[in-house]
Amino acid sequence: MGSDAPDSAAPADESELDSIDAPVYPYDYNPSSWSQRIPICVLATVAAVISVHLSLYQWKLIETTWDPVFGDQSNKVLDSNVAKDMYRRIGIHDAALGALAYLGDCIFGLAGSTRRWQYRPWMVILFGIDVIPLGIVSVILVIAQAFVVGYWCFLCLVTALISLILVYWAWDEVSVSIRYLWRVKKRGGWSALWKVFWGGRHPVGVEVGREMVREAG
Amino acid sequence: MWSRVVEVMLAVWLAVSPYIFPNEDRSPSQWLLYGLALLVGTLAAASYWKPLARAHLVIFPVAVGMYFWGRFSSTPPGPGYQNLIGVGFLLMMFSIIPNECTRPPHSWRNPQPASDRAID
Numbered sequence: 001m002g003s004d005a006p007d008s009a010a011p012a013d014e015s016e017l018d019s020i021d022a023p024v025y026p027y028d029y030n031p032s033s034w035s036q037r038i039p040i041c042v043l044a045t046v047a048a049v050i051s052v053h054l055s056l057y058q059w060k061l062i063e064t065t066w067d068p069v070f071g072d073q074s075n076k077v078l079d080s081n082v083a084k085d086m087y088r089r090i091g092i093h094d095a096a097l098g099a100l101a102y103l104g105d106c107i108f109g110l111a112g113s114t115r116r117w118q119y120r121p122w123m124v125i126l127f128g129i130d131v132i133p134l135g136i137v138s139v140i141l142v143i144a145q146a147f148v149v150g151y152w153c154f155l156c157l158v159t160a161l162i163s164l165i166l167v168y169w170a171w172d173e174v175s176v177s178i179r180y181l182w183r184v185k186k187r188g189g190w191s192a193l194w195k196v197f198w199g200g201r202h203p204v205g206v207e208v209g210r211e212m213v214r215e216a217g
Numbered sequence: 218m219w220s221r222v223v224e225v226m227l228a229v230w231l232a233v234s235p236y237i238f239p240n241e242d243r244s245p246s247q248w249l250l251y252g253l254a255l256l257v258g259t260l261a262a263a264s265y266w267k268p269l270a271r272a273h274l275v276i277f278p279v280a281v282g283m284y285f286w287g288r289f290s291s292t293p294p295g296p297g298y299q300n301l302i303g304v305g306f307l308l309m310m311f312s313i314i315p316n317e318c319t320r321p322p323h324s325w326r327n328p329q330p331a332s333d334r335a336i337d
Contacts, residue, residue: 091288
């Protein structure tokens with residue numbers, strides 16, 4: 001990882017390199033800044049609200065779902081045997097599980113400082129696991145469900161699109177944390193990696209963090 | 218500490234759950250729910266006291282237990298047990314969020330130790 005980095009720019013003082021809002025390589029911005037994370041949380045909340053609406057139908061608290069494109073097909077998807085099978089396996093309806101997952105995106109998006117890519121990598125990785133693999137799996141499930149059941153659900157497709165946008169928006173921060181952990185592992189070994197992963201301060205972690213900030217400049 | 222505040226709110230929700238999901242056949246025992254609410258609320262509140270700052274982590278296994286209790290109590294779970302599963306998932310997520318999570322960890326807040334400069 002270190003070898004593909006550009007040469008260090010002009011030397012900066014330590015306070016700049018340790019700044020909590022500093023941009024970090026390979027980007028010219030800080031992917032952990034609030035301006036990067038708040039839109040993710042807002043969009044995840046929108047998806048959670050949509051999922052709650054779908055859940056209300058599955059709980060039979062409302063008579064129908066809102067679908068301006070496919071009409072009654074949404075209800076058929078939500079009442080399908082696939083959805084019922086998932087309910088039997090998981091214990092709650094799939095739409096409610098989706099709402100919880102989107103709330104998780106929001107919770108893990110809000111937690112952590114604006115330099116959490118270095119200070120709390122475990123949180124960024126957890127956020128990444130919640131957003132990226134789970135998001136991709138949910139998109140595949142929504143599309144597969146349409147082909148298996150034979151009907152389309154407009155709001156399910158909207159949440160699938162939101163999942164893909166969230167994956168795109170979250171990727172930069174997760175990739176920075178992975179690069180950081182990779183460099184720490186290469187220089188400090190497993191013990192340094194273990195310590196910095198859980199938010200501990202290690203000289204190798206300090207050095208790698210400064211180096212990545214310097215390279216962004 | 219916002220995650221601790223949410224945990225206390227979820228504990229209150231657990232305590233009032235028997236009144237929202239009153240069906241006794243398909244809902245958990247109200248006394249067990251009161252006990253869970255007391256446990257979760259106490260652990261969240263205890264996290265404000267410095268010697269027990271990590272007490273909130275104990276909520277995680279409790280939340281996992283809530284999921285399994287709700288999931289395997291009846292198939293498919295009734296509304297009361299689904300509530301237990303949902304609150305369990307939420308508590309799993311909130312319980313691992315550290316206190317003062319929007320600030321750097323304590324080790325990163327202190328002035329730079331000499332050991333950091335040694336490899337500069």
